[in-house]
Amino acid sequence: xxxxxxxxxxxxxxxxxxxxxxxxxxxxxxxxxxxxxxxxxxxxxxxxxxxxxxxxxxxxxxxxxxxxxxxxxxxxxxxxxxxxxxxxxxxxxxxxxxxxxxxxxxxxxxxxxxxxxxxxxxxxxxxxxxxxxxxxxxxxxxxx
Numbered sequence: 783x784x785x786x787x788x789x790x791x792x793x794x795x796x797x798x799x800x801x802x803x804x805x806x807x808x809x810x811x812x813x814x815x816x817x818x819x820x821x822x823x824x825x826x827x828x829x830x831x832x833x834x835x836x837x838x839x840x841x842x843x844x845x846x847x848x849x850x851x852x853x854x855x856x857x858x859x860x861x862x863x864x865x866x867x868x869x870x871x872x873x874x875x876x877x878x879x880x881x882x883x884x885x886x887x888x889x890x891x892x893x894x895x896x897x898x899x900x901x902x903x904x905x906x907x908x909x910x911x912x913x914x915x916x917x918x919x920x921x922x923x924x925x926x
Contacts, residue, residue, distance in 0.1 A: 783840050789814050841873040842888035850907055851886065851893075858885050860915055872916065882908070 785807070789797035794814050801807040817840060824837050849856050859882045866881075867873050882903050886893050894900040912919075 783821060783837050784810070785814060786817035787837070789818045790821055794818065844925075851882065851901060855882075855885060855889060856911070859911065863912075863915065867917070869880060873912075875905050875912070876909045878911065879903050879905070882911075 783876050785797060785801055788800060792800070794811055798809055798811060801809065821837060825835055825898060828835050828837070837871070843879045858877070861882050862885065862890065863873055863878055866877070871877075883894070886901065888902075890899075891897050895902040909919075
């Protein structure tokens, strides 16, 4: 936020020279432009909310592709699968897919591709979900 504030007040080129001489930071111009844009958007949003205009940290953009079913529904699926696992039940891709399908049907059946929606719960999606949860592929009869 310090570099972005300086660049917003004095210009990008000036801030590049300043921080290269003072702190030996070798920054790219495009990086600083992005920070300035984020800084100015954050200032504008704080002004609209009527809050004190003080930006000390710039939030990072979320990285990667958005989740297929959204974070709320995915958290529900993760907690359900976690409960299954903690009760020593078998957790495999078929069970996880069925659980996710059931949760989606309870929330909104029209989200599923078979009902005209855009969500198709594939085996690859299930494997990625299990990987995000930290589960590894193993025989269903093994413990933990």
